[in-house]
Amino acid sequence: MFTSFFLKMLNREAASSKNESERIIESLRIQEGYRIADIGSGGGYFTLKFAKKIGKTGKVYAVDSQPKYLDFIRQQAEREGLDNIIFVLVAEDEVNLPEAALDLVFARNVFHHLTEPARYFRNLKRFLKPSGKLAIIDHKPKSGFSFVSIFRHYTPERLILQEMEKAGYFLMESLDFLPEQTFNLFGVK
Numbered sequence: 475m476f477t478s479f480f481l482k483m484l485n486r487e488a489a490s491s492k493n494e495s496e497r498i499i500e501s502l503r504i505q506e507g508y509r510i511a512d513i514g515s516g517g518g519y520f521t522l523k524f525a526k527k528i529g530k531t532g533k534v535y536a537v538d539s540q541p542k543y544l545d546f547i548r549q550q551a552e553r554e555g556l557d558n559i560i561f562v563l564v565a566e567d568e569v570n571l572p573e574a575a576l577d578l579v580f581a582r583n584v585f586h587h588l589t590e591p592a593r594y595f596r597n598l599k600r601f602l603k604p605s606g607k608l609a610i611i612d613h614k615p616k617s618g619f620s621f622v623s624i625f626r627h628y629t630p631e632r633l634i635l636q637e638m639e640k641a642g643y644f645l646m647e648s649l650d651f652l653p654e655q656t657f658n659l660f661g662v663k
């Protein structure tokens with residue numbers, strides 16, 4: 475009950491106009507047949523959008539550490555008749571995906587949850603195709619009274635860039651249209 479309430483809240487946040495989900499998806503230049511991992515898929519807002527965009531020949535891997543969150547997305551996918559989503563449960567930061575298969579790894583509002591982000595993203599490198607890219611969106615630091623500031627659900631951008639360099643990625647593009655988040659695209663070095 476609480477899980478469903480919380481995930482609907484996450485999805486509402488992702489859908490709100492200030493968070494520019496359509497512009498995010500456009501910037502990723504997703505094509506039919508793409509294979510995409512949505513890391514920390516939460517309530518599945520982006521998982522479901524990706525699944526519709528890539529069509530029957532593509533695949534989305536919804537990756538999360540919470541089995542109930544994956545169940546929530548599975549139910550939604552069934553309701554919408556989407557059968558191109560694979561559900562991947564992460565235990566102790568060990569992600570298992572097909573090797574050299576992914577066109578895109580997408581991680582929105584997840585970076586600040588990771589205890590060792592450089593290690594986590596270094597492990598994901600082997601799942602990307604050589605031409606593949608990795609997108610990280612996270613909250614900008616915030617002060618004052620808000621959910622993001624009180625629970626420190628943010629990461630300074632320079633820390634993201636530093637950790638991704640350590641993990642063996644290069645910065646392809648920084649996009650600055652999101653008012654409250656940073657958005658960076660990386661390739662594998």
Ligand SMILES: C[S@@+](CC[C@H](N)C(=O)[O-])C[C@H]1O[C@@H](n2cnc3c(N)ncnc32)[C@H](O)[C@@H]1O
Pocket residue numbers: 484485488513514515516517518519537538539540543564567581582583584587588
């Ligand atoms: C703030 S939510 C973001 C959800 C979604 N990406 C969005 O933008 O709405 C963070 C998600 O990351 C997941 N998560 C936390 N640690 C994780 C890990 N080590 N591996 C995969 N997912 C993780 C949480 O369970 C949660 O679903």
